[in-house]
Amino acid sequence: MSAVARTTALPLLHKFPTCREEPLRVLLRAAVNTSSAASVFSLARQVLRRSSVRGIQRILWMATAFALQPDTYTRGITRYAAQRRVEEGASLVTYLQPSFMDTHRPPHVLSVPAIAKLIRLFGPVFPPTPDWLEQDARSKGAGSVQSLIERLKKEPASKASLALTSLRDDPKLHKWREYLGHAVAEQARHRREIEFRYPELPWVIETLRNGKPANARDLQSLLLDELRVLHERLRHGPTDGYKTFWNVDAHQRPVAPMPEEFCRDRLIDLLQPLMTHFDVTLEPEGHHAQDKRVDIKCLATQVNIPLEIKRHYHRQLWTAPVNQLKKLYTQDPGAQGRGIYLVLWFGLNVKRLPQIPACLRHLALIRTPQELARALRLALPGADRDLIEVVVFDCSVPRSRKGSKG
Numbered sequence: 571m572s573a574v575a576r577t578t579a580l581p582l583l584h585k586f587p588t589c590r591e592e593p594l595r596v597l598l599r600a601a602v603n604t605s606s607a608a609s610v611f612s613l614a615r616q617v618l619r620r621s622s623v624r625g626i627q628r629i630l631w632m633a634t635a636f637a638l639q640p641d642t643y644t645r646g647i648t649r650y651a652a653q654r655r656v657e658e659g660a661s662l663v664t665y666l667q668p669s670f671m672d673t674h675r676p677p678h679v680l681s682v683p684a685i686a687k688l689i690r691l692f693g694p695v696f697p698p699t700p701d702w703l704e705q706d707a708r709s710k711g712a713g714s715v716q717s718l719i720e721r722l723k724k725e726p727a728s729k730a731s732l733a734l735t736s737l738r739d740d741p742k743l744h745k746w747r748e749y750l751g752h753a754v755a756e757q758a759r760h761r762r763e764i765e766f767r768y769p770e771l772p773w774v775i776e777t778l779r780n781g782k783p784a785n786a787r788d789l790q791s792l793l794l795d796e797l798r799v800l801h802e803r804l805r806h807g808p809t810d811g812y813k814t815f816w817n818v819d820a821h822q823r824p825v826a827p828m829p830e831e832f833c834r835d836r837l838i839d840l841l842q843p844l845m846t847h848f849d850v851t852l853e854p855e856g857h858h859a860q861d862k863r864v865d866i867k868c869l870a871t872q873v874n875i876p877l878e879i880k881r882h883y884h885r886q887l888w889t890a891p892v893n894q895l896k897k898l899y900t901q902d903p904g905a906q907g908r909g910i911y912l913v914l915w916f917g918l919n920v921k922r923l924p925q926i927p928a929c930l931r932h933l934a935l936i937r938t939p940q941e942l943a944r945a946l947r948l949a950l951p952g953a954d955r956d957l958i959e960v961v962v963f964d965c966s967v968p969r970s971r972k973g974s975k976g
Contacts, residue, residue, distance in 0.1 A: 572603075575600040595665070598630060614643075637678045654695050659711060660708070661707075667717050667721070685718050689743070693742070698746060723757045738754055755953070812966070815827060815832075815836060816828060816916075826923075827914070830881060852869075865878050873905070876895060877911075878891075878909065879913075879914065880911075882913055883923060883927070887929075888946070891946065914965050917967065
């Protein structure tokens with residue numbers, strides 16, 4: 571019936587702009603799908619200037635104008651959201667995006683910015699509800715907001731990633747934060763699967779010759795190998811390498827751990843010579859997506875791996891792998907979801923040093939750096955354990971050297 575709709579929908583809307591709700595829904599959708607967006611939007615502006623157009627008819631015309639030009643026409647729907655007019659707001663948002671329970675009504679075609687704007691406006695008005703099956707306005711509105719988030723989650727474009735992350739961090743959407751956080755992770759995984767490309771043959775040959783890494787996984791594996799080599803040298807070498815991360819007194823005795831920034835700089839100085847052969851550079855406080863900063867950004871051609879550093883007693887020890895490394899840095903397209911979490915272990919019996927932050931059952935099990943590494947891996951969500959690697963450097967003073975004057 572598209573040929574019929576193309577010739578009749580717009581003329582009928584000109585003649586009957588305030589017909590009953592159901593015919594108006596059908597005509598508007600037919601006009602949007604078969605006529606030029608400019609002509610439908612122009613008619614919508616004309617209709618909305620009439621004070622006689624009220625109620626559900628005005629809401630449907632307003633929603634149509636927004637769907638066609640979300641950057642131009644936002645004032646009306648913003649008023650509904652700001653005044654928390656539940657009935658009108660629910661009618662508007664469910665018309666544009668039916669609830670996930672309402673499968674017989676197709677959603678409107680909406681751009682990523684338009685979807686994000688609707689979530690930002692109506693998410694606070696319609697928070698998540700335990701009664702999704704209810705048919706009242708609040709439940710329908712919440713169902714539509716959920717469906718809008720699902721649409722962004724299934725959109726693989728980078729602008730959808732940025733939109734979801736911005737929405738997750740919006741304090742006005744705090745009741746949706748857990749759902750949005752899950753959507754950010756799922757959208758990133760979906761995007762990685764779509765964008766993943768097997769390395770071309772020359773890159774594979776180069777990697778097999780111990781050359782440049784072919785992709786983010788190769789770069790992560792290379793960094794892990796070199797970090798293990800470096801840790802072994804610092805821990806068991808002949809030069810008391812563990813002191814690299816300590817402030818020492820006049821007798822070269824460890825006094826207190828260095829600040830994390832100094833530890834990061836020392837690590838870069840030690841690791842960079844090992845990585846130069848592979849054409850990998852280490853950038854302190856490297857920039858990632860949305861201008862976030864990570865302790866070290868490891869760069870190789872078009873891929874990178876973020877490396878986040880914490881001392882073992884940092885108050886964000888348990889949350890940093892997810893709240894910082896995953897949510898802020900591994901979302902960078904070049905990282906392909908991968909990262910390394912490096913913890914510096916200074917020992918449990920150092921004077922004036924805080925203890926390991928409590929974390930459920932893990933605290934009672936931790937007496938060694940190996941136990942800490944195991945507990946940190948277990949604390950990661952299951953889906954992240956293949957992407958985020960945990961490394962613990964043992965920087966503690968060896969027992970045989972405690973009290974030594976150097």
